[in-house]
Structures are given as C-alpha cells and as structure tokens.
Amino acid sequence: MARPPDSPPPELPEALAVPRSRWRVQWIWLVPVVAVLIGVWLAAQAILQQGPTITISFKTGEGLEAGKTKIKFKDVDIGVVKSVALSKDYTRVIATAELTRDASRMLVDDTRFWVVRPRVSGGTVSGIGTLLSGAYIGTDIGKTKRERRDYTGLETPPVFASDVPGSEYVLKSDDLGSVDVGTQIYFRRLQVGQVTSYELDPNGRGVTMRVFINAPYDKFVTPNTRFWHASGVDVTLNTEGVKVNTQSLVSILVGGLAFQTPPDSPDESPAPAHTTFQLFGDRTEAMKMHDRIVQTYVFNFKESVRGLVVGAPVDFRGITIGEVSAIHTRFDPITRQFSIPVEIRLYPERFTSRYESEPRGGRLTRSPRxxxxFLVSRGMRAQLKTGSLITGQLYIALDFFPNAPKAEVNWDRDPPELPTVSSGLQSLQESVTDLIARMNKIPFESIGKNAQQTLARADALLQNFDSQLVPQARDTLTAARATLDSANTALQPDSALQQDTADAIRELSRTAASLRALAEYLERHPEALIRGKAESGK
Incomplete structure (x- = not known):
C-alpha cells in the first residue's frame, strides 16, 4: 500500500556499532598453516625413517665416490656413501655413509666392511660384476651385541661369511710356500675349505696360517689329522713303478693344501675349532709315522764326514731308526786331535715288534741303559756308509762288528756317546795309502838302469842277428823256393811224372783184374792148386 504524500517518513532503526575482534581467523592463512603442518610431518617421518650414520676407514679411496658408492649386504642396498675425506694425519681415507633404518641392528662390534672390486687371489676371481656397475662396499654381519659406529675397512674381502657353517683351524709352517689368501684346501681331492689369513711369527722363524673347513667336512679333522702342501706334482719312484699324485690342475698352477688322517689312527672325535696343526712339505712326510719317544745320542767320528748332512738317516740293517740332528767339531787338548761328534735322534719304538698279537709302540725294554x-758289548757300532755313489751322500749305519775292539758307552757325557768304527771307505783309503808307501820303497831307478842295460844287449843281439843270420836265412829261403817250384812243375798234368804215374796206375788196375779172375777160378776149382789148370776141351 502506498504511503500518503503528507505522511511523515517512518523512523529507521538505530544502528549499533559492534567492535571488531582482534582474533578473528582469516581463512586465507589456512593454506600455509596446513602446508607447514605437512612439512613438519614429513620432516618428522624423514627423521624417524633416517638410518644411522657410520664412518669406515680405508687405506685408499679407490672405487669410492660420494653419493654414488653403495653399501650392500647379500646384494641388497642398505646404504650409500655420503662423503669421502682424508684423515687428519693424511694416512687413511674416511668414508661417511648413511644406512637405512633396518640396518641399525647390523652395526655391531665385529661387523666387517670392504670394497668389492675385481680381484684375483688364490686361484679364484671375484668382483667381475663391478667392471660395469662400479665398486661398492660389501658387508658381513657380526655376532656380538655391542653396537658400533666407526669401523676399519678390510683391504681384502673375507674368504667366508660369518654365517657359513664350518670350523677354523691354525697351521704352523716353516715358510709360506705358494699359499695365498683364498688358496683351496682339499680332502680326498674334494674342495672343502680355504686359507683365510697368514702372518709371520713374532720371532721370524715360521709362518702361522688360518684355514676354514666347511661343514660337514670339518668333522673329518681330528687331533691326529695331517696337513701338507699339495702344490705341484708329487712323483714317487718305487718297486711298483712311477706314481704321480696331485690334487687338481688348479693346485698345480697356484698351489693348495690337503689334509687326511692316517689309516692306522684310532677313531677320535673332531678336533675343536682353532686347534693348531703342523703343516708338512708333502704327503709322504705328513703321513709317515711320527714317533713319540725320542732318545738322543752322539757318535764321535775321527774321519771325514763330508757328505753327511742334518736329517741323514740312521740305519739298522735297512730300517731307518733315527736321523742326524746336529754335526759339531771337537778338539781334545790331551791328545791334540780333532774329532767330529754327530748328534742323532733315535726312535726306540721302531725296534718294537709289530705283530698283531703284541702291543704296538712303546720302548724295546724298560731299561734302555x-x-x-749289552748291545755295545756284543759289538754294536756306528759306521759311516755311502748312500749314493752319484751324490756322495752319507748315512750312519748301526750294525754288529764282533771283531771290533772292546768299547763302552760314555754315560758321563750328555747326551751319551756311543762307540764307532771306521768306514769301509776309510779302510780302503788306508790300504791304498799303505800300498803307495810300499811302492815308494821299490828302487825304480835301479830297475830302470838294469832295464836299459838289458835293452842295450838285446839291441846288440839283434844287430848280430841281422848281420850274420839274415843272409843264411835268405839263402835257405831261396833253396826252399826252388824246391817248391820243382815240385810244382812235377805235379803239372802234362808232366812226365804225371804220365808215368797214370801208366803205373793202369798197370796196377790190370794186375788187380787178373788177381780177381784167378781168385774166382780157384774158388771154383780148388784142386787146381795141386793138379794145375785142366786143359780146355778134355
């Protein structure tokens, strides 16, 4: 309805002033707040997911690159190298690496790290894949519980991982030979382990090696097991012919070790881990009988021992019962003479009977002295003999010499001294010397003068023979030749002698025929001897 023109305008409501709130939320700020919250949440998640940071020290930084070199365990990435720097003394390279959160439990005290790159060691080749992908850091988890964050990296990869079943043993040797880290170990020509490390002994007199035998082959290592170098080819010449022994082609080229327990050894339980064994030079030396009882004696020789060396055998009728351990010289101030005392190691067990009905080993008697x-009183002596005419090597032979001068064992010396006799070569030399001395006594000068006089007389006789007898002999030979010529002429077919001889033979043939006819007539008419031949026709 329209308002009348003369009516007053309606009153407007009074506006009330409301003060503006200072804390009024502006929706425009909601977006950055949400973004900040998301950033904080992501940062928190990143911090919570971030793994530990470790440092690894190496001798060289070969193959290490910051931001690229990975850390792997069983070919799975567990971290990356963040930085590579030199140590404060510039002797090492410090690689700082960040690992994943799941790898935290791997960082214990005996965890190992090494750079994986192409290597050739002990006849094995490793790390070939890094030629294309690049080097990385390998990891082997330890077994301790103590945590650690700084490590010293290995310069060579470990031969076996810590989770590989098996046992580790220690070998002692005079020298390293052709052994290297990773060298294979064989048992009956099967590869059963490897050499893990080696080091020179503190006194410098030998080498200590550590070897790892994989399970289940470690159960065949007993306290009596023998280890030996299986490098190259072992050639043996005996009555059965030539035997060639080797473990494998790899052992011939790069070397190897082998082990075995002697067949006559008693059944024993496996040797504990870290047991120490002696490493022998070859199988023959390793498998030979090792004596438990050793007695030391001295043989005092007064002749040359040239050709006798330490290790030479002591022989008793063809059986080796000991070996030479040392050779010395001795001067006797009373007699002012030199002698050569030779120290030997004697093994009494080798005298013991080996019949099955009797116990093996042990001493020959309870009273060795x-x-x-008793044996010395029966004539047992030591004598030097030649073992080889080609090399001139000597050995010591124990045998009985009933005609040897009486002698006793000198028990006052340490070690005891046993009596000896001179060798056959020494006796031969003395005989030759005596023969030469006798020959020197022969008056060769007088004999030579008499021989010259005899030759002069013989020469004069020959001259006389040439001047007198030769012409007569020449005439005799001429007459004999003439006689032979006459005889030859007479024997010619057309000679008179031959014709007369032929006529005589014919006459003799006719005479023989007449006599045959007469004999036949008398045989028919024996009365003809009295009456005579009857007239024909009567």
Missing amino acids: EMTD
Whole structure:
C-alpha cells in the first residue's frame, strides 16, 4: 500500500556499532598453516625413517665416490656413501655413509666392511660384476651385541661369511710356500675349505696360517689329522713303478693344501675349532709315522764326514731308526786331535715288534741303559756308509762288528756317546795309502838302469842277428823256393811224372783184374792148386 504524500517518513532503526575482534581467523592463512603442518610431518617421518650414520676407514679411496658408492649386504642396498675425506694425519681415507633404518641392528662390534672390486687371489676371481656397475662396499654381519659406529675397512674381502657353517683351524709352517689368501684346501681331492689369513711369527722363524673347513667336512679333522702342501706334482719312484699324485690342475698352477688322517689312527672325535696343526712339505712326510719317544745320542767320528748332512738317516740293517740332528767339531787338548761328534735322534719304538698279537709302540725294554750296554758289548757300532755313489751322500749305519775292539758307552757325557768304527771307505783309503808307501820303497831307478842295460844287449843281439843270420836265412829261403817250384812243375798234368804215374796206375788196375779172375777160378776149382789148370776141351 502506498504511503500518503503528507505522511511523515517512518523512523529507521538505530544502528549499533559492534567492535571488531582482534582474533578473528582469516581463512586465507589456512593454506600455509596446513602446508607447514605437512612439512613438519614429513620432516618428522624423514627423521624417524633416517638410518644411522657410520664412518669406515680405508687405506685408499679407490672405487669410492660420494653419493654414488653403495653399501650392500647379500646384494641388497642398505646404504650409500655420503662423503669421502682424508684423515687428519693424511694416512687413511674416511668414508661417511648413511644406512637405512633396518640396518641399525647390523652395526655391531665385529661387523666387517670392504670394497668389492675385481680381484684375483688364490686361484679364484671375484668382483667381475663391478667392471660395469662400479665398486661398492660389501658387508658381513657380526655376532656380538655391542653396537658400533666407526669401523676399519678390510683391504681384502673375507674368504667366508660369518654365517657359513664350518670350523677354523691354525697351521704352523716353516715358510709360506705358494699359499695365498683364498688358496683351496682339499680332502680326498674334494674342495672343502680355504686359507683365510697368514702372518709371520713374532720371532721370524715360521709362518702361522688360518684355514676354514666347511661343514660337514670339518668333522673329518681330528687331533691326529695331517696337513701338507699339495702344490705341484708329487712323483714317487718305487718297486711298483712311477706314481704321480696331485690334487687338481688348479693346485698345480697356484698351489693348495690337503689334509687326511692316517689309516692306522684310532677313531677320535673332531678336533675343536682353532686347534693348531703342523703343516708338512708333502704327503709322504705328513703321513709317515711320527714317533713319540725320542732318545738322543752322539757318535764321535775321527774321519771325514763330508757328505753327511742334518736329517741323514740312521740305519739298522735297512730300517731307518733315527736321523742326524746336529754335526759339531771337537778338539781334545790331551791328545791334540780333532774329532767330529754327530748328534742323532733315535726312535726306540721302531725296534718294537709289530705283530698283531703284541702291543704296538712303546720302548724295546724298560731299561734302555742296560740294553744299550749289552748291545755295545756284543759289538754294536756306528759306521759311516755311502748312500749314493752319484751324490756322495752319507748315512750312519748301526750294525754288529764282533771283531771290533772292546768299547763302552760314555754315560758321563750328555747326551751319551756311543762307540764307532771306521768306514769301509776309510779302510780302503788306508790300504791304498799303505800300498803307495810300499811302492815308494821299490828302487825304480835301479830297475830302470838294469832295464836299459838289458835293452842295450838285446839291441846288440839283434844287430848280430841281422848281420850274420839274415843272409843264411835268405839263402835257405831261396833253396826252399826252388824246391817248391820243382815240385810244382812235377805235379803239372802234362808232366812226365804225371804220365808215368797214370801208366803205373793202369798197370796196377790190370794186375788187380787178373788177381780177381784167378781168385774166382780157384774158388771154383780148388784142386787146381795141386793138379794145375785142366786143359780146355778134355
């Protein structure tokens, strides 16, 4: 309805002033707040997911690159190298690496790290894949519980991982030979382990090696097991012919080790881990009988021992019962003479009977001193003999010499001294010397003068023979030649002698025919001897 023109305008409501709130939320700020919250949440998640940071020290930074070199365990990435720097003394390279959160439990005290790159060691080749992908850091988890964050990297990869079943042993040797880290170990020509490390002994007199035998082959290593170098080819010449022994072609080229327990050894339980064994030079030396009882004696020789060396055998009728351990010289101030005392190691167990009904091993008698005195009284002596005419090597032979001068064992010396006799070569030399001395006594000068006089007389006789007898002999030979010519002429077919001889033979043939006819007539008419031949026709 329209308002009348003369009516007053309606009153407007009074506006009330409301003060503006200072804390009024502006929706425009909601977006950055949400973004900040998301950033904080992501940062928190990143911090919570971030793994530990470790440092690894190496001798060289070969193959290490910051931001690229990975850290792997069983070919799975567990971290990356963040930086590579030199140590404060510039002797090492410090690689700082960040690992994943799941790798935290791997960082214990005996965890190992090494750079994986192409390597050739002990006849094995490793790390070939890094030629294309690049080097990386390998990891082997330890077994301790103590945590650690700084490590010293290995310069060579470990031969076996810590989770590989098996046992580790220690070998002692005089030298390293052709052994290297990773060298294969064989058992009955099967590869059963490897050499893990080696080091020179503190006194410098030998080498200590550590080897790892994989399970289940480690159960065949007993306290009596023998280890030996299986490098190259072992050639043996005996009555059965030539035998060639080797473990494999790899062992011939790069070397190897082998082990075995002697067949006559008693059944024993496996040797504990880290047991120490002696490493022998070859199988023959390793498998030979090792004596438990050793007695030391001295043989005092007064002749040359050239050709006798340490290790030469001591022989008793063809059986080796000991070996030479040392050779010395001795000067006797009373007699002012030199002698050569030779120290030997004697193995009494080798005298013991080996019949199955009797116990093996042990001493020959409970009283070695009494037995030795008895044998010496029966003539047992030591003598040098030649073992090879080609090399001139000597050995010591124990045998009985009933005609040897009486002698006793000198038990006052340490070690005891046993009597000896001179060798056959020494006796031959003395005989030759005596023969030469006798020959020197022969008056060769007088004999030579008499021989010259005899030759002069013979020469004069020959001259006389030439001047007198030769012409007569020449005339005799001429007459003999003439006689032979006459005889030859007479024997010619057309000669008179031959014709007369032929006529005589014919006459003799006619005479023989007449006599045959007469004999036949008398045989028919024996009365003709009295009456005579009857007239024909009567």
